[in-house]
Amino acid sequence: MSRADIDHLRSMGLEDRAIHDATQVISFFNYINRIADALGIELETFVKDWGGEWETTVLSAED
Numbered sequence: 798m799s800r801a802d803i804d805h806l807r808s809m810g811l812e813d814r815a816i817h818d819a820t821q822v823i824s825f826f827n828y829i830n831r832i833a834d835a836l837g838i839e840l841e842t843f844v845k846d847w848g849g850e851w852e853t854t855v856l857s858a859e860d
Contacts, residue, residue, distance in 0.1 A: 798820070
């Protein structure tokens with residue numbers, strides 16, 4: 798992440814606290830995924846294969 802990335806996020810309306818918090822969460826997931834890969838942990842059986850395609854789902858209040 799560069800200064801230009803941070804400046805871009807600020808220009809999109811994010812405050813420094815939001816950028817910091819997002820960076821912490823993203824870094825944690827990166828760390829945990831590397832640990833899981835290193836230990837050979839398999840996905841849980843209830844996790845569906847996304848097939849490499851990203852899909853966004855918006856849940857309603859009833860979900």
